[in-house]
Amino acid sequence: MLKPSHFDPVSSEILGKQLKVAILFILVVFGILILRLWFLQIVNGPTYRARSEHNRIRLQDIPPFRGMILDRNAEVLVDNRPSYDLYVIPEEIQDRSQLLNRLSSLGGLSRETAEHLLDKAARGYPFKPVCLKKDMSRDELASIESHRFDLPGVMIYVRAQRHYFYEGLASHVLGYVGEISENQLLSSQFPKNRPGDLIGKRGVELRWQTQLNGIRGGEQVEVDAVGRKIAVVSRKAPASGANVCLTIDKRLQSLAEKSLQGKHGTVVAMNPSNGKILALASSPSYDPNRFIKGLDEKTWQDMVSSKDFPLQNRALTGQYPPGSVFKIVMALAALEEGVVTPEEEISCNGSLSLGNATYRCWKKHGHGRVNLHRALVESCDVYFYTLGRRLGVDKIAQYARRLGLGKETGIDLDTEKGGLIPTTQWKLKRWGIPWQQGETVISAIGQGFVLTTPLQMANLISSVFNGGRMYTPQVTEWVRKANGESLFEFAAISREAGIKPRHLALVKNALVGVVNQPHGTGSKARLNDIVVAGKTGTAQVVALRKEGASKREEDIPWEFRDHAWFVAIAPASEPEIAVAVLIEHGGHGGSAAAPTAKEIIKAYLQARS
Amino acid sequence: MLDRRLIQNFDWVLLLVLLMQAGISILNLYSATYPIREMGGSEIFLKQIYWFLIGFAVLLLATTFNYYALERLAYPAYFFAIALLILVLFAGRVTSGSQRWLSLGPVSFQPSELAKIVMVVVLAKFFSVRGEYKKYRLRDLWQPFILTAIPCFLILKEPDLGTGLFLALISISMVLIARVNWKSLVILIGASGLAAPLIWFGLKEYQQKRVLSFLSPEMDPLGTGYHINQSKIAIGSGQFWGKGFLKGTQTRLHFLPEQHTDFAFSVLAEEWGLIGSVILLLIYLFMILWGLNIAKNSKDRFGSMIATGIVAIIFWQVVINVGMVTGLLPVVGIPLLLFSYGGSSLISTMAAMGILMNISMRRFMFQ
Numbered sequence: 001m002l003k004p005s006h007f008d009p010v011s012s013e014i015l016g017k018q019l020k021v022a023i024l025f026i027l028v029v030f031g032i033l034i035l036r037l038w039f040l041q042i043v044n045g046p047t048y049r050a051r052s053e054h055n056r057i058r059l060q061d062i063p064p065f066r067g068m069i070l071d072r073n074a075e076v077l078v079d080n081r082p083s084y085d086l087y088v089i090p091e092e093i094q095d096r097s098q099l100l101n102r103l104s105s106l107g108g109l110s111r112e113t114a115e116h117l118l119d120k121a122a123r124g125y126p127f128k129p130v131c132l133k134k135d136m137s138r139d140e141l142a143s144i145e146s147h148r149f150d151l152p153g154v155m156i157y158v159r160a161q162r163h164y165f166y167e168g169l170a171s172h173v174l175g176y177v178g179e180i181s182e183n184q185l186l187s188s189q190f191p192k193n194r195p196g197d198l199i200g201k202r203g204v205e206l207r208w209q210t211q212l213n214g215i216r217g218g219e220q221v222e223v224d225a226v227g228r229k230i231a232v233v234s235r236k237a238p239a240s241g242a243n244v245c246l247t248i249d250k251r252l253q254s255l256a257e258k259s260l261q262g263k264h265g266t267v268v269a270m271n272p273s274n275g276k277i278l279a280l281a282s283s284p285s286y287d288p289n290r291f292i293k294g295l296d297e298k299t300w301q302d303m304v305s306s307k308d309f310p311l312q313n314r315a316l317t318g319q320y321p322p323g324s325v326f327k328i329v330m331a332l333a334a335l336e337e338g339v340v341t342p343e344e345e346i347s348c349n350g351s352l353s354l355g356n357a358t359y360r361c362w363k364k365h366g367h368g369r370v371n372l373h374r375a376l377v378e379s380c381d382v383y384f385y386t387l388g389r390r391l392g393v394d395k396i397a398q399y400a401r402r403l404g405l406g407k408e409t410g411i412d413l414d415t416e417k418g419g420l421i422p423t424t425q426w427k428l429k430r431w432g433i434p435w436q437q438g439e440t441v442i443s444a445i446g447q448g449f450v451l452t453t454p455l456q457m458a459n460l461i462s463s464v465f466n467g468g469r470m471y472t473p474q475v476t477e478w479v480r481k482a483n484g485e486s487l488f489e490f491a492a493i494s495r496e497a498g499i500k501p502r503h504l505a506l507v508k509n510a511l512v513g514v515v516n517q518p519h520g521t522g523s524k525a526r527l528n529d530i531v532v533a534g535k536t537g538t539a540q541v542v543a544l545r546k547e548g549a550s551k552r553e554e555d556i557p558w559e560f561r562d563h564a565w566f567v568a569i570a571p572a573s574e575p576e577i578a579v580a581v582l583i584e585h586g587g588h589g590g591s592a593a594a595p596t597a598k599e600i601i602k603a604y605l606q607a608r609s
Numbered sequence: 610m611l612d613r614r615l616i617q618n619f620d621w622v623l624l625l626v627l628l629m630q631a632g633i634s635i636l637n638l639y640s641a642t643y644p645i646r647e648m649g650g651s652e653i654f655l656k657q658i659y660w661f662l663i664g665f666a667v668l669l670l671a672t673t674f675n676y677y678a679l680e681r682l683a684y685p686a687y688f689f690a691i692a693l694l695i696l697v698l699f700a701g702r703v704t705s706g707s708q709r710w711l712s713l714g715p716v717s718f719q720p721s722e723l724a725k726i727v728m729v730v731v732l733a734k735f736f737s738v739r740g741e742y743k744k745y746r747l748r749d750l751w752q753p754f755i756l757t758a759i760p761c762f763l764i765l766k767e768p769d770l771g772t773g774l775f776l777a778l779i780s781i782s783m784v785l786i787a788r789v790n791w792k793s794l795v796i797l798i799g800a801s802g803l804a805a806p807l808i809w810f811g812l813k814e815y816q817q818k819r820v821l822s823f824l825s826p827e828m829d830p831l832g833t834g835y836h837i838n839q840s841k842i843a844i845g846s847g848q849f850w851g852k853g854f855l856k857g858t859q860t861r862l863h864f865l866p867e868q869h870t871d872f873a874f875s876v877l878a879e880e881w882g883l884i885g886s887v888i889l890l891l892i893y894l895f896m897i898l899w900g901l902n903i904a905k906n907s908k909d910r911f912g913s914m915i916a917t918g919i920v921a922i923i924f925w926q927v928v929i930n931v932g933m934v935t936g937l938l939p940v941v942g943i944p945l946l947l948f949s950y951g952g953s954s955l956i957s958t959m960a961a962m963g964i965l966m967n968i969s970m971r972r973f974m975f976q
Contacts, residue, residue, distance in 0.1 A: 040845040041883040048845025
């Protein structure tokens with residue numbers, strides 16, 4: 001048995017005294033509460049009764065204006081335009097059938113749709129307006145407005161609708177807006193947003209959602225019997241969202257997109273000395289305006305399941321074998337590791353035999369004896385097979401990673417992919433079998449397991465001409481509120497790749513040669529007055545092509561043709577623009593991708609001067 | 610074994626009052642959720658019936674053991690509650706910006722509800738051990754201060770301003786009943802005056818806004834200002850006799866916010882008028898006075914102090930909630946106990962009522 005605290009009459013008496021004070025206090029407080037009720041229910045009761053009978057004070061949201069998105073020259077790419085929406089308050093409809101007849105003749109509204117929407121809403125509150133039609137045309141609006149008095153219960157709300165000015169321009173950068181999803185609501189990722197709100201779903205719209213969104217306002221309004229606003233009781237103004245200025249150059253962007261028309265591929269242009277993205281095009285593309293009007297299920301399914309993947313931003317999420325562009329990495333790795341000197345000549349007779357496998361050079365009869373410079377300029381495969389064997393795959397991977405491959409660049413856009421740089425460990429873990437010699441050989445020319453994104457490639461050539469500094473690509477110049485208050489200003493982010501300047505100089509020199517020397521593979525990117533440097537690449541899609549299959553390009557089915565790469569930078573002495581072009585199934589980099597890169601460089605540098 | 614005297618001394622009056630209260634609560638919830646139910650939605654009042662059934666089971670359970678056991682359990686229970694309060698900060702379910710709920714499979718509960726009772730027991734233990742008649746000086750009170758501050762801080766962190774301050778109020782009430790010398794009292798009042806600005810700047814922005822919108826409702830016409838306004842219309846329009854059961858227009862048309870939880874009292878006041886609301890208040894007043902009587906007649910100080918603490922819980926919850934819905938106090942989200950919908954709160958209140966009856970039953974037992 002527990003020992004009770006002993007009973008104590010003195011303590012009990014003291015408690016009794018305290019309790020008396022407490023009871024007094026409690027009675028006073030309850031008295032106040034009852035007086036308050038008296039005041040509300042008796043003194044002011046009639047007033048409140050009247051107010052409750054005419055209580056038509058409703059809360060109405062005033063959605064904020066979403067911020068604009070501008071290009072680097074402050075040209076508007078995305079803003080808002082008014083959309084006139086037709087609403088009906090079910091409780092206030094007098095003759096439903098008559099009303100719907102009128103609406104269908106005046107507002108071009110199909111009866112079935114309207115019936116369906118009203119039936120669906122019948123379970124909700126009868127005073128809650130139901131939207132019957134979004135974004136009416138001017139004519140529809142005018143005819144409904146002029147018949148307003150014959151249409152009890154009908155209201156027209158004006159709403160700001162997101163408007164992508166140049167349909168389809170830079171859609172992969174801008175992204176689009178859509179209704180907030182269940183998951184996003186639950187995760188409180190955007191705590192200020194409510195069901196039904198439109199929020200950024202991708203791209204810049206998503207990245208700066210919180211800033212672009214603005215702050216919702218609202219008003220307590222008094223409405224009349226027909227649901228029209230007769231007085232605003234009180235009001236809180238919404239705050240417009242901040243504007244976002246991009247580093248994208250609208251003109252260059254549209255040029256890049258034009259060059260991709262009818263093709264599958266991507267173009268990335270960036271400023272090599274700070275990482276600002278100047279253009280980022282991915283084809284095929286889509287028009288974000290279509291998402292605003294609301295896509296029907298089928299269109300959406302078509303978009304998502306299409307083999308063309310129009311929603312995919314190929315520059316960031318397209319992972320392609322880099323092909324010969326990877327030779328830039330190989331050359332730097334070999335020089336840094338000292339496995340080759342710039343002067344050493346390696347003989348290429350058209351192929352390299354290893355065990356019972358033969359690895360061919362793209363040039364059937366070989367390049368003869370080539371040193372590093374010529375090997376890069378003429379893109380000799382056998383030379384780099386040899387370097388690959390000398391380095392081993394793990395050393396190659398080490399330098400590839402230093403140069404930003406195999407991981408995301410960290411660009412300020414969503415869903416970037418990192419590509420893949422294989423190592424012996426990776427192979428064992430992923431496939432459970434050890435690394436094969438031959439795999440090193442094909443990795444050396446950017447085939448096999450190696451995967452990179454076009455953005456990484458633009459970044460790679462930038463760093464070579466930058467003294468080895470790797471800049472994180474960014475698309476945002478600034479984010480500022482309407483009153484000028486700054487929320488974000490561009491600041492370059494960079495790290496050192498750690499490559500010796502003299503080695504970089506050798507490679508730079510060779511890349512100039514690729515475009516400007518007689519046998520260079522990138523001669524189609526040559527410009528008269530500007531020194532362009534670059535590297536071609538041709539990435540095989542089908543690993544093994546039949547021996548002697550020297551078919552003509554046109555004879556190969558499209559989906560088996562090689563991807564064409566060209567990575568360029570100009571002017572070589574003081575680079576201002578780096579470009580990566582990838583044309584899916586375009587064939588040879590030198591012919592399919594180099595001219596595009598040239599056009600972009602030319603346009604950009606001409607506009608600047 | 611259950612002693613025959615226990616049954617003789619069973620507090621039938623309190624049980625009867627509680628049953629009556631349960632009936633009123635369920636009836637009111639039926640009306641408050643009527644518009645939602647019409648839409649084919651919720652069965653909230655049914656759920657509340659289940660909660661009351663569980664609640665009465667808990668209540669009876671809480672009378673079966675001798676409450677001295679609580680003295681020994683006080684600290685382990687206290688640390689358990691603290692652990693849950695810490696857990697909720699990490700693993701709690703996030704609802705509208707704060708983490709107050711712990712999920713246990715299908716049911717979830719608020720650890721802060723448990724913390725209330727546990728704190729009352731721990732403080733009662735402290736004030737009973739010191740069997741002296743001297744008034745407490747400030748320096749004697751560091752222990753209760755710490756015992757209160759820890760759960761308070763954790764609850765404010767969730768953030769749940771209402772419940773955090775509520776805990777502090779209960780603790781202060783118990784200290785005052787236990788007697789403090791007047792010098793300490795002055796210092797206490799002075800210190801809390803000084804602490805006010807500190808608390809103010811420690812508040813989250815939305816909490817500051819709430820206090821401001823209480824001071825001048827027109828500042829926040831869309832949030833609490835609107836709610837208070839609609840609640841006042843509901844209560845006032847009830848006038849003397851009320852509009853009648855299920856006839857409250859404010860309720861039917863869903864003008865009231867949270868009408869089955871925080872604003873349940875407004876529904877009653879609209880439909881049953883001044884008569885109904887005053888009767889409800891008198892029921893609470895009766896419970897409070899009855900509880901204080903139990904405190905006075907308890908055979909030991911531990912029982913007295915627990916009873917006092919439980920009375921403080923009832924009193925402050927009623928005052929804060931009714932004050933809030935009538936526009937006398939800021940909207941802090943404290944439900945009306947034994948009346949608003951909510952399982953956690955109901956179960957913990959019923960447990961507290963059970964302890965109260967437990968003390969009442971054993972007032973004549975000397976062993």
